[in-house]
Amino acid sequence: MLYGVQLSKAEEGPWRWANPKPHGNPIRAMAKGEDFSIQVGDNGSIHTSQNLVQWFPRNIATENTLRSVLFFKGQAIVAGDAGGLFYSESVDSFVSAELNQSTSRSFLALAASSRTVVVAGEGGRLYTSEDGRSWIKRSFRYTNNINSIVWTGRYFVVAGENGFVATSRDGASWTKRQSRTNRDLNALAYINKRLWAVGDDGVVLLSYNEGQSWLAARSGTNKNLNTITGTDNEIIIAGENVVRKGVLGFFMYWVDLLEKDEISNPAPPPDWTYFCALETSGKYLLGGRTGMLVDSVRDESDNDYLYWFTADDSVRNWLWDINNSNDLLIAVGDRSTVLTSRDGATWNLEVVPESMTDAILLGVGGDTNLLVAAGNRGHLMYSHNSWTNVVTQGEMGQTVTNRVNTLGIVWKAVEPRVTENDLQGVASLNDTFVVTGGKGTVLTSRDGKEWSKHQAPTSGILTSVESFKNKFVAVGGGNGNAIAYSYDGIHWTQVTGTSIFS
Structure with a gap:
């Protein structure tokens, strides 16, 4: 969830993350240095930390995905998509590096010895540097994507697409090795004189001679593995819903x-x-x-x-819709998530009825007196504007009674469900509430509790509905191009062109 400059109570400036904290970009790589630690990810996301707990955003001159990071000669080196390569001048300053031959291919991996740092990626693109700032393109006769690089103390080892593995003493001259797999290899780690590789379909490989030959190690999973780390006594592998x-x-x-x-x-x-x-x-x-x-x-x-x-x-569930009513913002999403906010910056997770906990909420709307949330398989719930007493305990142990408005906070499920079709659009007009959804389904209600079912002149899903010039307007359809309007939410007319807006 993001909030932006148009919210009057939010701080002016660029978009900032309100939920999740500190950000919601995928974390693609992390590294720990002597002075600070760093994590990088999608949309040019880069954060640093002094304690691995509190993370602070930093600016970098790209919005592309950043995929690898390490520390080399006291500076952080960051690599990413579209040939992006950067180095840190300080904890909050990152500068573009110089390549003797620019590339639009993505960099996917970094590794460094005490003297040389190597970056590689799509199509076998590979560069080396002695200072992390100026880079030289190296001849690499293989075209496999390189997903990971590691330095063992004697060799650079790369691994990647279709089980590709190669080794080099200097990062410039490479020898291909047999990995005994054709699965993509996604990560390497050199731990206690053992070189490990993990990849798709649960592949785990082990080398006792720094990548020159490999053995298969059963992982107990067939899920894709993206990363590996460990100590002398254990290794940790993780990936797509697997640790x-x-x-x-x-x-x-x-x-x-x-x-x-x-x-x-x-x-x-x-x-x-x-x-x-x-x-x-x-x-x-x-x-x-x-x-x-x-x-x-x-x-x-x-x-x-x-x-x-x-x-x-x-909260890290997908959010599908947002609306506002009575100075309250309401966002809804997967796993029946309902978040509310008074300023767009601070959000609260609300409790929903037990029968709704498996719902995917796709739409929310209403007026200052009633809110309606709609979701998959006909899930519906509503929230009235009323007041209730909430009793809490004060700092001195005394009982404190507060008056709390229930709009958007207290929800009731509509049971039994009126339809099994997915519901998504929500709108209100003149005390009538309309919900639209799959197979041209239209539901109407006066109180949010009792609903009547109607049929719009389409068999496709009506993804959205709004009130406009004293009528309801719904859009969607099998090809996504249907428009229908109604004065009462019950009788609908399908139109083309712009006649309904006149």
């Missing part, structure tokens, strides 16, 4: 970290899509879709157990 721990010993075994167990795994990470992972001092950070950042701590009595927690309580 697993590989315990290293005489025999290696895997633990599903998403499966909650009150004894061995009481606080699992969210079931999410993760793109990157960072190990620091024996604990882990996972970064993923919609800015999800998950931290971990070790169990004090048993070092094998990890407790996972998110850095904030932001």
Whole structure:
């Protein structure tokens, strides 16, 4: 959820994230330096932190996706789409690097030795630099996308599309290796003299000779894996709704970290899509879709157990519609999410009826006296403008009674459902409320509780409805080009052109 300059109570300036916090861009890569840590992602998103808890946005001269980051000779190097390559002059200043041959191909991966930093990406594009600021294009005879690079202490190793793997001592001359898979390899990690690779369909590979030959390691999952990190005793792999721990010993075994167990795994990470992972001092950070950042701590009595927690309580469900009534903003979305705000900057999550908790709310609307939220499979609920007493406890332990307006806060479900068709459009006019949806469905009500079903002159979905010049106007249709109007919400006329607006 974003809020912008048109909201009178919001701070003037560019768009800022109101929910989730600190942002909702996918986190593609993270790195920890001596002075600060950094995370990068979609839409030119770049944030830095001094403590891995509080993250602050930084400006960078791109709106393209940033896909890789590392620290090299005291500066952060950032690489991304459309040949974007940047270095930091300070924690809040990032400057475009110079390439001796520019490229429009995306950079996907970075790695560095003590002397050389290598960046590579789409179509086998590969550059090297001695200072992170000036880059030289290297001849690379392979055209596979390179998704990851790692420095082992003796070799640079790249991995990518269709199981491609190659090694180099200097980043300039490369030798192709056999990986024993044709699946895309998405990430590499060199941990305790073992080189690991993970990829699509749950592929995990292990090399004991720095990438020259590989063995397959069963991962226990067929889901796509995007990242790997670990310590001397364990590795963590994560990807599309998967987080697993590989315990290293005489025999290696895997633990599903998403499966909650009150004894061995009481606080699992969210079931999410993760793109990157960072190990620091024996604990882990996972970064993923919609800015999800998950931290971990070790169990004090048993070092094998990890407790996972998110850095904030932001709502990260998809939001499909927003409306305002009586100086209140209401946003609705997946998993029956309802958020309300008085200023567009601070949002509250509201409680919905239990029968609505599995709904996808697609539309919300109404007037100053009644709000209606509509969703998939005919889900409907309403909220009246009324007042109620809320009793709380004050700072000194005293009982405090507050008068609270219930509009947008207290919701009631419409049961039984009037239709099983998806519902999306919501509008009101002259004390009549109209909801539109799939198969030309139109519902009308005077109080939000009792609804009548009608049929518009279309078999397609009516995605939106508004009140305009004393009539309802609905749009949608099988090809998305139907327009219909009604004076009472019951009888509808389908039109073409602009006659209804005259």
